[in-house]
Amino acid sequence: MTTMTQPARRRYRPPRQLGGGGRSSGFRFGRGRGPMAMAFMLPALVILGAFVFWPMISALRLSFTHSSGFGPTTWVGLDNYREILHDPKILKTLGVTGLYTVMFTPTAIVLALALALLLTNKALLGRGAFRTALFLPFVISMAVAAFAWSYLLDPQLGLLNYWLREIGIQLGNVLQDPHLALPAVVVVAVWKSFGFYMVIFIAGLQQVPEELHDAARIDGANAWQRLTRITLPQLSTTFAFVVVFATIAALQAFDQIYVMTGGGPYRHTQTVVAEIYSQGFKKLDLGLATAISYVLLLITLVMSLIQFRFFGSREKDVVG
Amino acid sequence: MKKVMLPVAIAVSAALALTACGGSGDGGSASQSGEPKHVNLSFWHGYTEADGKVLDQIVDDFNKSQDEITITDTTKTWAEIGDTLLTSLSADQGPDIVALPAENLPIYASKGAFQDLGDFYAEDSTQSASLNEQAVSMEKVDGTYYGVPLGFVPLSVIYNKKLFAEAGVDTFPTTWDEWLDAAKKLTIDKNGDGKPEQYGLALPDHATVGNGVWASLFYGGGGGLIDESGQSVIDSDANVQTLTTWANAVIDDHISPTGIDGVKSDNLFSAGKAAMEVGGPWMAGVAKDNGIDYGIAGIPAGPAGAAASAIGISAGVTVQADETEKAAAEKFFQYFFSKDVATKWSLGSGWPPLRTDIPASDVSSNPVVQSLTEIAGTARPLLPGVADSVDVLAAVDEATQKALAGGDPASLLKTASDQASEALSQ
Numbered sequence: 001m002t003t004m005t006q007p008a009r010r011r012y013r014p015p016r017q018l019g020g021g022g023r024s025s026g027f028r029f030g031r032g033r034g035p036m037a038m039a040f041m042l043p044a045l046v047i048l049g050a051f052v053f054w055p056m057i058s059a060l061r062l063s064f065t066h067s068s069g070f071g072p073t074t075w076v077g078l079d080n081y082r083e084i085l086h087d088p089k090i091l092k093t094l095g096v097t098g099l100y101t102v103m104f105t106p107t108a109i110v111l112a113l114a115l116a117l118l119l120t121n122k123a124l125l126g127r128g129a130f131r132t133a134l135f136l137p138f139v140i141s142m143a144v145a146a147f148a149w150s151y152l153l154d155p156q157l158g159l160l161n162y163w164l165r166e167i168g169i170q171l172g173n174v175l176q177d178p179h180l181a182l183p184a185v186v187v188v189a190v191w192k193s194f195g196f197y198m199v200i201f202i203a204g205l206q207q208v209p210e211e212l213h214d215a216a217r218i219d220g221a222n223a224w225q226r227l228t229r230i231t232l233p234q235l236s237t238t239f240a241f242v243v244v245f246a247t248i249a250a251l252q253a254f255d256q257i258y259v260m261t262g263g264g265p266y267r268h269t270q271t272v273v274a275e276i277y278s279q280g281f282k283k284l285d286l287g288l289a290t291a292i293s294y295v296l297l298l299i300t301l302v303m304s305l306i307q308f309r310f311f312g313s314r315e316k317d318v319v320g
Numbered sequence: 321m322k323k324v325m326l327p328v329a330i331a332v333s334a335a336l337a338l339t340a341c342g343g344s345g346d347g348g349s350a351s352q353s354g355e356p357k358h359v360n361l362s363f364w365h366g367y368t369e370a371d372g373k374v375l376d377q378i379v380d381d382f383n384k385s386q387d388e389i390t391i392t393d394t395t396k397t398w399a400e401i402g403d404t405l406l407t408s409l410s411a412d413q414g415p416d417i418v419a420l421p422a423e424n425l426p427i428y429a430s431k432g433a434f435q436d437l438g439d440f441y442a443e444d445s446t447q448s449a450s451l452n453e454q455a456v457s458m459e460k461v462d463g464t465y466y467g468v469p470l471g472f473v474p475l476s477v478i479y480n481k482k483l484f485a486e487a488g489v490d491t492f493p494t495t496w497d498e499w500l501d502a503a504k505k506l507t508i509d510k511n512g513d514g515k516p517e518q519y520g521l522a523l524p525d526h527a528t529v530g531n532g533v534w535a536s537l538f539y540g541g542g543g544g545l546i547d548e549s550g551q552s553v554i555d556s557d558a559n560v561q562t563l564t565t566w567a568n569a570v571i572d573d574h575i576s577p578t579g580i581d582g583v584k585s586d587n588l589f590s591a592g593k594a595a596m597e598v599g600g601p602w603m604a605g606v607a608k609d610n611g612i613d614y615g616i617a618g619i620p621a622g623p624a625g626a627a628a629s630a631i632g633i634s635a636g637v638t639v640q641a642d643e644t645e646k647a648a649a650e651k652f653f654q655y656f657f658s659k660d661v662a663t664k665w666s667l668g669s670g671w672p673p674l675r676t677d678i679p680a681s682d683v684s685s686n687p688v689v690q691s692l693t694e695i696a697g698t699a700r701p702l703l704p705g706v707a708d709s710v711d712v713l714a715a716v717d718e719a720t721q722k723a724l725a726g727g728d729p730a731s732l733l734k735t736a737s738d739q740a741s742e743a744l745s746q
Contacts, residue, residue: 069410070639071432156577156588170515176526176579176721264526265579266718281406282710284431 063291068284080291090292092267093275094299096182100271101250103186108246109239112194116201117227131202135195142192146259149188150175178268181261185269188256193249197242204238205231240311244304251300272296359648361391361641364405365419365470366398366633367669369602374668382655389648391417409433409638416641417649419470422458422632423531423702423709429466430707434636437465440650449657450677458632458701467634468653473671473692474618474628474699475532478603481613483518483595492617496540496565499620503575506595516574522585522594523566523576525724526717529585531709532629532702533598534720537562539629539700540622545716546703550744554716555730555737562622563720563729570724578724600631601670604688616688618695630699672696711743 063080067073084090115134119127137145152160155173164171174180212230221229232239254273257263263270263278270278272292280289367375372395379393394415396404401420405428408414420428428434437459440446455472459465479492487506493499503520510517524533538544541562547553569575580588586603588594590610597603598619607614619628637649655661659675666673667686672693680693703709719736723729 068431068433069406154584154587155579156584156593157591173577173579262527262581264717265721267714278710281403282427283708284406284427286406 059290059293062286063294065287066285067287069286076287080288081295083288084292084295089267090275093270093272094295096268096270097251097253097272097296100182100186100253101247103183104189104250104253105243105246107186108190108194108197109242111190112197112242113201115194116198116205117231119198120202120205131199135199137192138195140192142189142255143259145192146188146256149191149256150260153184175261176265178265181265181269185253185256185260188260189250189253192256193246197246200238200242201235204235208234236311240308243311244307247303247307248300251296251303357644358387359389359645361389361417361645361648361652362415363391363393363417363419364396364401364415365393365635366396366401367419368395368397369605371669371671374665377668378656378661378665379652381661382652385655386651389651391652405433409640412640414638414640416645417635417637417652419633419635421530422467422469422472422634422704423706423713425459425467425634425636426461426703426705426707426709428636429461429464433638434466435639435641435646437467437637437650440468440653441465443650443654445654446657449659449662450675451657452674452676452696454630454699454701455632455674457704459634461705461707467636468657469632469674470635470656471633471669471671472630472674472696472699472701473601473632474630474695475530475536475598475600476628476692476695477596477617477619478589478599478607479596479615479617480589480592480594480607481615483592484615487595492615493620495620496622500565500569500573500575503569503596504573507573507575509574514574517593519577519588519594520575520596522580522588522597523570523724524580524582524585525570525578525721527581527583529582529599530629530631530702531713531717532631533582534563534716535629535700535702536598536619536627537566537622539627540619540624541565542622542624545712545740546706546744550706552712552737552740552744554719554740555733558624559733560730563723563733567723567729571726579721601688601692604670616691618698626695626698627700628695628698629702632701666693706744708743708746712740715739715743 064075064077065073066076066079118124119131119134121127124130152158153171153174155161155171161171172180174184208231212234213226216226216230252273253271254277257269257271257274258277261269263274273296276289276292276296279285279292363379365372365375376393376395379391383390398421401418402424405414405418405420425434441456451469452472455469456465458469458472459467477492483506484490484492484502487502487508489502489505493502499521506518506520507516508518509515528534535545538559541558543556543558543562544553553559570578576594577588582599585594585597586599586606589597589599589603590606590612592610592612601616604614604616618626620626635653637646641649656665657675659678662673662675663678663682665671666678666683666689670686670688670692672689673683678693680690683689683693703712706712715736718739719727719729719732722732
């Protein structure tokens with residue numbers, strides 16, 4: 001006969017709040033712990049202040065000036081923002097960025113999710129090897145990937161064109177074709193980044209309780225129903241993260257465009273960040289460049305808030 | 321324990337903050353004693369190949385030639401200089417002297433990055449150096465000199481002698497008609513699919529070498545980009561005729577692929593898939609590395625004669641330098657333009673001499689330099705003094721790229737001219 005020793009019952013006490021907040025909720029310092037916490041937070045705050053908040057405030061101030069970073073700085077009020085609204089070239093970069101985001105985000109997410117579902121299927125052999133292979137493009141730098149793809153797509157010297165020509169397909173000069181250049185850089189960006197989103201989806205899929213699928217199977221749900229009624233709703237938090245992350249990445253597209261097309265042909269791939277670079281570093285107009293940066297920040301913020309709100313309400317529906 | 325921890329935490333925080341915020345400090349360029357001040361100058365340039373070693377040697381020789389000034393030169397790529405000059409100068413951590421592509425000088429000068437070098441050009445030694453006037457004109461912005469030329473070379477044609485011999489072209493063409501004929505003979509489409517395996521000419525239609533290929537053709541055709549009063553003449557009849565001639569040769573006779581830039585053009589020539597290209601002097605080394613038996617010649621004369629846009633490199637003294645440092649930089653420039661050093665730099669860099677009193681025979685030990693020196697008189701600076709060259713060149717690029725893709729040259733050049741005029745008026 002085995003005897004079990006019952007531990008002495010103790011009343012549950014929730015863990016004390018960081019910073020010595022005590023019983024009440026909210027951020028409050030008490031009994032001398034506050035200064036200590038502040039002291040330990042100080043390095044991080046100093047670094048954040050020096051390298052994030054101060055540059056942001058400086059940039060905001062700069063956006064109301066005509067400035068090159070050296071020489072005289074002239075206060076121009078909202079002139080730079082007015083120029084953004086009235087310059088068709090800058091407005092076109094907003095359109096190009098929007099189109100890039102619309103093409104990139106769904107493509108990368110759907111591809112990543114499809115491969116994540118495939119690679120979490122236990123019937124598939126060599127899942128680890130596939131996952132590694134598909135994640136690898138994310139590890140290399142975008143500039144290297146862009147250079148490699150530029151050579152592959154070269155109409156005269158590129159391997160891809162050579163292979164396709166052998167089977168009778170003429171791809172042409174896609175990177176200088178006004179209709180194909182943007183889709184081409186989107187394809188490269190998707191190839192480069194979908195592995196990262198796939199890994200996040202895989203992590204999310206592994207959190208979905210197997211019991212839910214088992215119960216659904218017993219109730220007669222088929223694979224599609226299990227995907228749409230169990231897997232996808234359970235992935236809503238992961239989805240929110242990936243959608244917001246991919247959207248922000250798309251809005252910031254620059255390096256592959258800088259390397260592959262330089263914004264061409266005739267500005268058909270000139271994104272907002274490429275325009276910021278051009279205004280800041282080619283034309284030395286830091287005031288206008290930072291004003292465009294703030295417009296992009298505002299757009300990113302609004303889109304992220306909309307997405308969080310949308311996914312937040314979806315999550316409530318699922319939980320409810 | 322808490323009493324000990326709090327000061328420790330504050331001390332660590334303070335140390336970290338000081339480490340993060342503390343600048344490295346320049347340490348000053350002059351000694352504090354009563355002795356004549358020793359001046360230290362920093363000098364950025366983008367000569368990364370053998371030319372960079374020659375420039376290092378010239379700087380070293382200058383440092384040894386006197387004991388008042390020490391110049392420390394740093395080699396970066398031209399692109400890196402373009403990306404870091406703005407930030408380094410705004411942080412007061414930039415160079416005292418910087419070399420950069422000549423078409424970038426006006427924008428930096430107009431924003432106040434460079435100092436007026438009028439006093440340098442007024443010096444007797446500078447005036448007697450008989451510097452190439454076209455090269456010096458690159459340094460003038462709104463009537464003020466902001467730099468000195470470090471390099472000035474006309475674009476030229478590099479050609480593959482083996483492919484010429486195979487096509488039965490014995491001599492290099494000297495006129496556009498001969499050039500077009502040669503390009504057609506050298507274009508080979510073995511399977512007749514309209515995609516030649518070998519092109520007679522690699523003619524970039526955008527982002528050309530030194531942005532000067534189309535400027536060269538426009539000059540040769542009797543046109544140009546801007547006139548002497550700074551107005552756009554991009555849509556002139558001569559330019560329309562020039563663009564039509566070359567677009568037809570590309571579209572109808574397939575003498576060149578379309579949609580290529582200067583880098584792709586170099587690649588095609590290096591791979592032996594193009595018999596000719598318009599390029600810079602460095603292509604001689606590239607051709608040699610790729611085992612190509614090459615020749616270099618001036619751009620054949622158009623209806624208005626022989627002309628070529630030049631690739632220029634300028635050096636300016638930044639606003640970071642004080643009066644003493646500026647005077648020291650000017651002393652270095654005087655040394656740099658002395659006849660012996662100018663000859664040495666020409667031979668080492670592979671670019672023609674900047675002094676007009678150094679004849680081609682003085683640089684005959686380098687046949688490429690000799691060839692380029694012989695055609696140096698045809699060179700014209702690209703958009704001298706134009707601050708917004710980025711928009712002007714982008715407008716021209718759009719017109720040439722669309723024209724070679726089948727667009728109407730006249731309307732495209734009209735649009736480009738309007739865009740350029742708008743940029744020039746700002």
